[in-house]
Amino acid sequence: MSGTTEEAIDYTKAYVELEHTLTVPQILSELGVDLSTRRIYRPLGDFMVYLNQRRFKVIELRRRYIECFVKGWTGEYRVIVDLKRLHYYCSCPHSRIRRALCKHVLLALELYCYLRQEIGDVAEFLREYLDRIVEW
Numbered sequence: 001m002s003g004t005t006e007e008a009i010d011y012t013k014a015y016v017e018l019e020h021t022l023t024v025p026q027i028l029s030e031l032g033v034d035l036s037t038r039r040i041y042r043p044l045g046d047f048m049v050y051l052n053q054r055r056f057k058v059i060e061l062r063r064r065y066i067e068c069f070v071k072g073w074t075g076e077y078r079v080i081v082d083l084k085r086l087h088y089y090c091s092c093p094h095s096r097i098r099r100a101l102c103k104h105v106l107l108a109l110e111l112y113c114y115l116r117q118e119i120g121d122v123a124e125f126l127r128e129y130l131d132r133i134v135e136w
């Protein structure tokens with residue numbers, strides 16, 4: 001199972017960009033989330049791979065709002081994060097059925113930080129929904 005995941009990632013493309021420091025894991029650890037025991041960092045670690053492989057499609061981006069498509073390894077999902085209204089939506093089963101804050105939302109937040117550098121609003125949002133973050 002993990003073998004197919006490894007095949008899908010082209011590390012040669014992402015190698016240089018992987019030096020980029022991720023913002024969301026930094027915020028989460030400042031909020032007291034132990035990233036070493038929770039399997040959150042790994043999918044976020046693929047952020048630059050997602051970028052390089054054009055797995056993000058931004059629909060709308062403005063202050064405190066991002067709407068995008070995230071093409072994961074198993075499907076493409078629509079993600080909306082409204083930092084002003086503290087609202088999120090993802091069309092994946094984790095989010096729709098369990099109302100969980102899934103990895104696609106975290107990836108969209110990382111993308112938002114990368115494109116807009118408005119980190120304070122993201123930290124506030126994550127503090128609000130800390131208990132809804134799912135591990136995978």
Ligand SMILES: [Zn+2]
Pocket residue numbers: 077090091092093094095102103104105
């Ligand atoms: Zn999702």
